[in-house]
Amino acid sequence: MKTVYIIIRKEFKQIFRNKAMIPIIFVLPLLQLVILSNAATYEVKDIQIGYVDYDHSISSRKLIENIKGSSYFENPIYYESAAQAEEAILKDKIELVIEIPQDFEKNIIQANYPKVAVRVNAIDGASAGVQNVYIQQIISNFNKHIRLESYNPAQQSLNYSSIESVTSFWYNQNLNYKTLMVPGILVLIITMLTLFLSSMNIVREKEIGTLEQINVTPIKKWQFIVGKLFPFWVIGLMLLSIGLLIAKLIFNTPMLGSNMLIYAYTSLYLLLILGMGLLISNFTDTQQQAMFIAWFFVVIFILMSGLFTPIESMPIWAQNFTQLNPVAYFVEMMRMIMLKGSTFQDTGVIFMKTFIYALVMNFLAVWSYQKKN
Amino acid sequence: METTIKATNLTKSFGDFTAVDKLNFEVEKGEIFGFLGANGAGKTTAMKMLIGISKPTAGDAMVANYKVSTQADLVKKNIGYMSQKFALYDDLNIKENIQFFGGIYGLNAKTLQQKYQQVVENLGLENYVKQLVKNLPLGLKQKLAFSVALLHQPKVVFLDEPTGGVDPITRRQFWELIYEAADRGTTIFVTTHYMDEAEYCDRISMMVDGKIKALDTPKALKKEFGAETLNEVFLNLAR
Numbered sequence: 001m002k003t004v005y006i007i008i009r010k011e012f013k014q015i016f017r018n019k020a021m022i023p024i025i026f027v028l029p030l031l032q033l034v035i036l037s038n039a040a041t042y043e044v045k046d047i048q049i050g051y052v053d054y055d056h057s058i059s060s061r062k063l064i065e066n067i068k069g070s071s072y073f074e075n076p077i078y079y080e081s082a083a084q085a086e087e088a089i090l091k092d093k094i095e096l097v098i099e100i101p102q103d104f105e106k107n108i109i110q111a112n113y114p115k116v117a118v119r120v121n122a123i124d125g126a127s128a129g130v131q132n133v134y135i136q137q138i139i140s141n142f143n144k145h146i147r148l149e150s151y152n153p154a155q156q157s158l159n160y161s162s163i164e165s166v167t168s169f170w171y172n173q174n175l176n177y178k179t180l181m182v183p184g185i186l187v188l189i190i191t192m193l194t195l196f197l198s199s200m201n202i203v204r205e206k207e208i209g210t211l212e213q214i215n216v217t218p219i220k221k222w223q224f225i226v227g228k229l230f231p232f233w234v235i236g237l238m239l240l241s242i243g244l245l246i247a248k249l250i251f252n253t254p255m256l257g258s259n260m261l262i263y264a265y266t267s268l269y270l271l272l273i274l275g276m277g278l279l280i281s282n283f284t285d286t287q288q289q290a291m292f293i294a295w296f297f298v299v300i301f302i303l304m305s306g307l308f309t310p311i312e313s314m315p316i317w318a319q320n321f322t323q324l325n326p327v328a329y330f331v332e333m334m335r336m337i338m339l340k341g342s343t344f345q346d347t348g349v350i351f352m353k354t355f356i357y358a359l360v361m362n363f364l365a366v367w368s369y370q371k372k373n
Numbered sequence: 374m375e376t377t378i379k380a381t382n383l384t385k386s387f388g389d390f391t392a393v394d395k396l397n398f399e400v401e402k403g404e405i406f407g408f409l410g411a412n413g414a415g416k417t418t419a420m421k422m423l424i425g426i427s428k429p430t431a432g433d434a435m436v437a438n439y440k441v442s443t444q445a446d447l448v449k450k451n452i453g454y455m456s457q458k459f460a461l462y463d464d465l466n467i468k469e470n471i472q473f474f475g476g477i478y479g480l481n482a483k484t485l486q487q488k489y490q491q492v493v494e495n496l497g498l499e500n501y502v503k504q505l506v507k508n509l510p511l512g513l514k515q516k517l518a519f520s521v522a523l524l525h526q527p528k529v530v531f532l533d534e535p536t537g538g539v540d541p542i543t544r545r546q547f548w549e550l551i552y553e554a555a556d557r558g559t560t561i562f563v564t565t566h567y568m569d570e571a572e573y574c575d576r577i578s579m580m581v582d583g584k585i586k587a588l589d590t591p592k593a594l595k596k597e598f599g600a601e602t603l604n605e606v607f608l609n610l611a612r
Contacts, residue, residue: 006476014464017505213460215426217477218450 003219007227011201015231025197025235026242029189033246036185040308041177044130050077050085050094057105063116063142067098072134089121096120096131108146171339182253183334184307186243190266191273191327192298194236198277199290202228207286221370229274236270237263247338256341265333265347268354272326275361282368301327329354375402377529377560378423382432385418392418394583395432400576402528405551405561407571410580411611416564417533419580423562424531425449437528450478453522457534459514461521463507467498470506470521478525492520512543519550523559530554532563536570548573568603577603579610586610 015021049067053060067076077094079085085097099117107114118135122128205211214224240263247253277294284290303309304318305327311319322328329350336342344351378400385393393415400406410416421427423436425445433442437451461470471489480488493502496516501509509517515535522530532551536544548570555561563574571577571591578588587594587610591603598606 002479003477006473010462010465010469010473013469014462017464208463209456209458209460210462212456212458213454216424216449216452216454217474218446219477220446 003223004227004230007219007224008230011228011231015235025193026239029193029239030242030246032189033182033185033243034250037178037182037251040181040185042126043177044127044134045072047073047096047131047134048077048094049073049135050079050088050097052079052082052085052097052099054102055100055104059105059108059146060100063098063100063139066138066142067135070134070138072131085119089119096128096135098135178251179253179339180335181307182247182251183338184305184331186240186247187305187327187330187334188302188307189243190236190239190270191301191330193239194232194270194273195277195280195294195298196291197235198229198232198274199280199284199294200287201232202278202281203284203287203290206281222366225278225366225369229278232274232277233267233270236273237266240266253338255338257337257343261337261344261347262334265330265337265351265354268351268358269326269330269333272354272358272361275358275365276326278365279361279368282365301325304328305331307331323353324357326354326357329357376400376435377402377404377438378406378434378436378562380419380423380432380434383419383422383429383434384431385415385422385427386430391583393422396434396585398578398585398588400529400560400562402560403555403558405555405563405573405575407574407577408562408564408580409566409571409577409607410564414580414611415583416580420531420533420562420564424452424454451528453525453527453530455518455522455530455532455535457537459511459518461506461514461518464505466505467493467502467517470517471524474521475524480525488524492517496520512539512546515539515543516547516550519547523554527559529560529562532561534564534566536565536567544570568607571603579607581610 015025051064051067053064064076067073076098077088079088079097082097082099085094085099088094089097097119099119101115101117104114104116106112116139118132120128120131202211205214244255244259244262248255276297280290280293280297284293304311304314304322304325306322307327311322311328314322333347333350336347340346376399378398380396380398383393383396384391396419408416408420418427422429422441423434425436425441425448428445429442433440435441436448439447439451441448462473465473468489471492472485475485475488493499496513498509498513498517501513506514506517519530519532519535522532536547539547544567551561551563551573563570565571574591576588576590577594578585579594580586587597587606589597594606595601595603598609600606600609
């Protein structure tokens with residue numbers, strides 16, 4: 001045990017001696033947390049919209065007024081023709097255009113299926129869908145109005161019963177995206193930092209030749225591994241603490257679950273990530289190689305973690321893959337514990353899976369370490 | 374005399390290729406043993422077996438009374454090693470390096486403090502104690518690395534081309550350190566490409582293609598090959 005302590009002491013000295021590393025480890029990630037949590041949102045607001053009005057009637061103006069009144073859209077920009085509006089879309093000045101044809105009002109009064117055309121730039125399908133929903137809402141409200149204001153008795157008799165759904169949003173009543181993003185981004189930061197640092201740190205000893213020296217000393221392999229990885233386990237937990245503090249103080253993220261449970265899970269999770277870091281370092285000879293390989297995995301893990309796109313809507317093979325994605329577990333876990341207040345019983349399966357995963361990963365890492373050195 | 378290294382048919386093959394072929398030699402306590410050979414002759418492979426990081430495929434060697442094939446851990450405890458690559462931690466200072474490399478051999482804090490003071494005094498490092506080791510001149514670094522390899526008073530010290538890239542004056546001083554250590558009873562096993570250094574050894578062996586082709590004192594070798602210098606002996610053998 002004394003040997004492990006001596007190695008750990010040396011590691012901490014080296015890590016904290018490097019003046020440039022302290023901000024890299026503690027300040028940059030937390031800046032990322034603050035910036036990304038504020039910026040990464042799926043909310044679609046302040047949409048640039050254009051309109052073409054061939055009708056110039058009271059009804060058409062009223063419809064445009066309704067759009068103006070919506071908080072989702074900027075003030076609609078008027079275009080004289082559909083061709084001009086199309087050009088504006090090409091130039092990225094507007095995202096969608098609503099075109100009101102001639103005889104719009106006449107058709108309303110005559111109950112002759114009045115129509116408007118909505119053209120949406122659908123390069124980003126998700127936000128195009130949302131924009132379409134917003135505009136449909138406005139149009140359907142507008143519809144209700146005409147029905148009420150209409151003097152056409154034939155239409156008034158169409159007083160069918162309609163179903164109204166009453167929705168209540170659980171766990172995140174205000175649909176606040178920051179609430180969703182903060183725990184997730186904290187996960188990313190902890191994962192990236194500990195994976196990069198641990199994989200590069202061991203390779204560094206190879207690069208400068210001290211690993212050869214270490215191999216000739218009585219230090220046993222397990223002592224070296226534990227001594228090398230323990231500091232990053234501590235740093236991971238420190239990052240978690242600072243991150244949770246920021247989540248509470250700056251974002252007022254709800255923390256319904258037990259903090260103990262979060263720490264318990266993170267401790268386990270870090271073992272998995274550090275094992276992965278060791279594995280990467282075993283198969284690389286330079287810090288550069290280690291960095292690129294770690295980066296390769298991190299990008300895949302992050303983009304398939306369910307943080308930015310829901311796992312449920314991924315193709316089946318990708319959903320199966322997320323079973324091997326540690327970040328997906330951590331994101332799910334953090335959201336469950338922090339936002340839903342899930343307990344150990346609720347999260348037992350993920351705990352178990354992570355535990356087995358960590359065991360396998362560390363076994364592979366230690367095994368390959370012994371083979372390679 | 375006490376024997377500290379004894380190789381018996383020590384062999385290492387990689388597939389069909391035999392890098393080290395049945396080495397037999399003995400090195401005595403306090404002896405300075407030069408291990409010479411051209412690049413690729415198998416010196417490094419042989420040394421790796423002797424320091425316990427590579428297992429022999431046949432034969433064996435006793436180092437500090439332990440078998441390298443089965444007691445590598447005990448061998449490692451009783452030897453020191455210094456390679457051509459400077460292997461102290463650049464980003465630690467002298468004291469921290471001593472605390473680390475001494476500590477892992479089980480030296481206590483008090484002993485480490487004494488050793489540290491000794492090393493600083495012996496090498497005249499007073500002006501460098503506050504600096505990181507990376508700021509030391511190369512010659513001093515090498516001397517420090519040698520002193521660190523001796524901290525735990527090993528029975529044998531293995532030096533792998535210890536004076537590569539060092540000026541002749543510093544090399545001379547380095548060899549004085551080696552003599553001091555040998556006088557205290559430490560066995561020195563050193564590889565080198567400098568023939569003047571080989572002259573300083575008590576005995577030298579010359580390795581060619583995985584085998585020891587000659588082994589004797591420098592004087593006897595020169596006589597045997599009718600040569601003026603060890604350089605000639607070396608060229609004669611390696612060709």
